Amino acid sequence: MLLSATSCEDALDNNVNPDKSSTATPQSMLPVVVFYASQINYDHAEYGTYLSNTLTTASKSQRNSYAYKGGWEFLTMNRHPQWRRHFYDLGANINELIDIATEAKSYNFVLIARSIRLMSTQLTTDMFGDMPRSEAYTSNSPKYDTQESIYEWMLQEADELIALYDDASWTDGINNIPITSSMDRIFNGDLAKWRQFTCAMKARILLRKLPNLDNTPETCLQIIDAVDAALVDWEDPRYEYNNENATGVANCPWGPSKPTINSWESRSNLLDKAIVSKYFCVDVMGVFSKYSFFKGYAEDPRLEKLMKARSGPATDPAKKFRYLENNIGMGVSYQEKNYPDLYESVLTRDNSYISLFTKEELLLIKAEATYWKGDKTGARALTLEATLLNMERLGVTKTAWIEEYTDGDYKTKYFPEGNAFTIHHLMLQKYICMYLQPEQWTDMRRYCYSNNVNKETYDGVIVYPTLKRPYNLYEPYWVVDDDGDGAVDETWIQRINYDPETEEKYNRLELERLGAYRNADWLKKPMIWAVYDGQHN
């Protein structure tokens, strides 16, 4: 007893978990950050593919467990992985990585970490709008920065990073710890390639000025320059999931293993429960009513490379590409297995890759800027180049079908020449090329879901003419007569709610200031780059 009394101070100084580390090294942290960079791309694309009406599910419920797959009943949905991924899995780890790498004067780690943070910031603000940045990590209730200021910061950060990539004291510093492929499986520590990726990010950031904010020739040229800078020695930043005998999250998040981080820190792809939408299958890909040996299944030969047709139930046994209107519900005699197998794609295998940015996107950014600069021919050429590249990526090898699509019977439908080539044709191809990429939904919002119902036009044309809102949207939010004229406004979802479990509780005043606190109308508020003012019609 006396011993315990005299030595109690020592005994009480014992609150360090023996099974956990309180320190890390840049080498041990970079693989985690790079992995999460891949994951956040998936996180955004997984939501986006449903929100952009590419995929749907068998359900017609107004209140899905995952609101983005059905009735858009978002206000009760929490733990959106994108928010956590940006601020914590990437943000907090990047902060730690930057600190310890700076302390070690190994600036190569700092550059990669900052480039990834730039990408993460851009993805996150494009999904949520205003969000903490300048005061993030300083308190439990940081101030939300405006999306405008975040975009200003991102552009500034991109320029600063590009300059630092050109600074040998950063890229070739004597204290730089060599980065191996097991730390950076995207570029093996090749800072020149990370620089090009940062240039591409700058191009994507600048693109947000189109078509609503500023489509002057000067801006278009600025975008084109950024793309051209990125395209020099361009290599897609691919995170390859090519580990042999991989288990769990070592498999591609789009693969049939449907990996989730720690069972709930990410959302499983559930492509086995997903059904291709009528919009994507019919209106975009031009699926045929039945298979033709000479023409295949669809006008666009990529359809067969993105998914595989399957047989129906006994009453409808033919093997074909079945589809559903979004959230219309599946017939009782059908099952998901009667719809196309979405795992039959080079993008959706366990050993597939996640590309943080694709060359198609770069080309199509340039095409879009070229279009708004007034050069439709140039825009068409770039669109075609991107399309062919995309076909190559997906493994389309039948030359005849490619030619038929780009230069044959379907040319006038997809690639008309001269003034007949419109922003509709361009964005249609980008919609396809961005299959399972975050930009797919962003582009659709950027063009304000331009369709035959809302009749919002760009350059005089409707961009997504046959696009329709999902059936059976959650009534309290989406089937309301705001104008009191008896007509229901076909408003579209523009953003995702802030997490009710965390933001509503710990930053309620900021949410109230924004008008986002438990307010369904917040979901309808366009991003700063998606405000339609009719000036470009």
Place this chain on the structure above:
Amino acid sequence: MRKQLLLLLFCFSVAMTFAQQKVTGVVTSTEDGLPVIGASVQVKGTGQGTITDFDGKYSVQVSPKDILVFSYMGLETQSIKVGNRVTLNVVLKSSSVMVDEVVITAMGMKAEKKKLNFAVQSLDADEITAGESSNFVNSLQGKVAGLQVSTSGGSPNSSSPMVIRAISSINPGQSNEPLFIVDGMAISGGGTAAGDINPNDIENLTVLKGAAASALYGQEAANGVIMITTKSGKSGKMVVNASANVQFENAVRTPEIQNMYAPGIYGFSAPNVSGGWGPLLQPDEQTYDNVDNFLGTGLFTKYDINMAGGTEKFTSYASAMYSKYDGIVPNDYKNRMGFLLKSSYTPSKWLKINISLNSVETEARGFGSSMGSIYNWPVNDDMSNYKNNDGSMRWLYDMSLLDDSQKLNTPVNPNWGRYEDWSETKTTRTIVAGSIEWKPIKNLVLTGKISYEKNHSSYDSAITPRFTETDFVDPSKVDLTRFGQYTYSPSTSELIRSQLTASYEYKINRDFKINALVGLDSKEYNGVSGRMGGADFILPGEFYSLNNVNAISTDASLGYSMYLNHYEENKFGYFGEIRLDYRGIVHVSGTYRTDMASTFSNTSYSYPSVTAGVIFSELFHLSSPVFSYGKLRGNFAQVGKSGPRYKFDRTFKNMSAFPDGGFGLDSTVGASNELEPEMTSSWEIGADLRFFDSRTRLDLAYYSTTVDNQIVTVRVSPASGMILQTRNEGSIKNYGIEAQLQQDIFRGKPFNWTMGINFSLNRGKVVDLPDDIVEIQGTQYGDVFPTSYLNGSTTALSGKDYMRSPDGDILCKEDGTPMINPAKSVLIGNREPDFLIGMSQKLSWKNLSLSFLFDGRVGGDVINLTKRSLISMGQDKSLEKYRNREVIVDGVVEQADGSYLPNTTPMVLNATNLSTYFTAVSSNFIEDGSYLRLSYVTIGYNFDKLIKSNPYIKGLKCSVTGKNLFTLTKYTGSDPQVGTGSASGAGGFGIDYYQVPSTRSFNFTINATF
């Protein structure tokens, strides 16, 4: 005439003078033989008298016919006729009437209840075992005012979390269970762990309710203390007791399953679905009562033997116990074997040595809250037929028609899991304790205690393969656990406690007495737990062992991964108490304690308590045939409460599952090195009133408790750089009333009848939360959370509700469908009861005894998530009546002018509407948890007289007990006293979520003394 009057007065005065005499004497007491200072010496019926001086002496003028009445507080009053005596020495005996109930209070000290200035309630051995519960902790409900025990169902392995008065912490990571002290030393665990103590070994149980009562125990006792004193040997001839106990039990109030619909979707037949959303059953279609067929009759048997005896210097007590408890669920069991050995050696009157060894071994297999799979089994399928003739599993679905994914989602027959899979948890709990009491000088007692508790448990489990690789088109994508899983999870914890106290009693004079106590104690807690295991048996069906698995992993995301965790925690405290006693009438005390804990970076924290009490009935001589005794008491106390360990540093975790591994921040740990202890500040006033020669005994208490610096682990915004953060956040307040009434309705022979009533109510409120936070949520159950609301209840429920008019009516649309509030986390219920009540009756007539207990509650919401799930699955009995019927929602429709008219448009209760408008709204499943239960009835007979001449048996008693015989309640689930087994934070009580149904049981006990 004037002269005559003067003469008469003179004569009278002379007569008076002649009749009076001076009587002197000394008053002493039998208690210590010392003179009694201040004793009252009154001439009966005159108001004349005096009091004794410092030497106990008195002097009074009396006549020979007078009667002198000698009285003193705590001593028996004596009345003596003077006669011719001029010297009258009186020895006053201790007053048997005034010797009060002796209870064990803090630090194991015995004290008369009247000397305590806080609420305590004590139960003796008979009261503890009354009701013959297999778990004595469960049986405390209704016996102690302010004590709540919830059960997680009718399984032998159900937990028994206990809360005294109310929760003190709203953090799910902080326990609200009291500290259990056995023979003066704290043991680990709450009510569930304490349930392993053999009730037949318990001599006395005392509940210390308020902070003042438990202040000396410090940081672990902020939720109250339950003091258990086990039986001891007594000098004299050895006494042997043996008892046998058998109990049968069956489920009561099981959810009713519909018997009208087949499985399907939207009323159509559909392959490979369970539940009951299909078409009507065919007229001749056979149906099965799968729930009743699954649940059987539980059997509990228990055998006890104990021996006690000793000499003047050495006494011992030894007991052995074995119990076997098979629940109503197949292979849900708990078998226990326990030993207790206690010895006490008193080599001299200055020294006493105690030593004890207690060991309990348990073998158990639980069932958890898994009744959902049974309730949702289609009624047209015989669930008991789970195995094909070749021994393989009979699947509910035709597996030949299913793809890989569908096969994996096919429900496994619960009977297969119970009969073909195997698991067992073995637990050994051993407590060795020793103490030495040394009295080096008169009135000084030095006590040293040390105890060592070791808990070891191992979970061993084999889940048989559900499939073989050939069952799948692509078996490489199948979770390997589907091909079998083996798990071995050992854990060991050690608790070493030591305590040193010194107490001194100093009598200033006969009226004033001071008791002082100083002490220090320390606690060292360490443990290790791990898991070994693997998946995919190499030789399925041959043997199930770790040596037969293909896959092992350290990937934490995999269900069969391996891990090992160590932990260590230390606490230290020193304390002091001083008590002042004035003539046994007024008691004042104060304590002060300083605590240190390894879980806080601050070095120490201290807190005081003060108490005062006065027996006003004696101070003001108010005792009368009607009013026997009255005491007022009050106290104020603070107690600190420690926090969770390992929260100082941010830590990095090995991300071994990632393609290139690496170390990243561990999201489950947020740095919190500014943590401060939760601080409970409490005041209490109370009264102990007794009437009619103490036949009526009433104890009242009002308390108010504020707990500041709530330590909560909250899911903060990731923008803070953390996911979970442990921090001090806000304050809660509890206030309430407790009343205990004991009434001897008949006292004497041969008939005795005593009634006891306990009443308590508490109001808990969150009074402060930082950072504009308005609610703290606990563990999630779908969209339902136990929630503590700012300026609202600490034990509320949040979930989904309808849109409502200003008058609270449900808003409906023109089509008659209700409008659902889009907001999440709406206040939908409050689990805090309006009040709790218990009423016990104990009757005896000659050798026959009867006792019973009514236990009840008014108010307190329960959310019936079991029912919600049954309706969602189309299985609830009510669907037979309401499915596809038109109903008019009891709501209002908003008019263009803003007024509201009653809804008159019906809606059809089909699967879609029920899903969209009914089961999606959790407020529909809030029910009133009020109940009145006949908790038990015991009839016993004592055969002592019949065996009087038997030289071998000294006593024989038999009893029959019926438990949970009926429950009056509007609650539609199995039991309104339901919970999820957690007393942490806002707790899991009042949440009905697929627990094993409660049981009704009949128990037969025979007890013999040799």
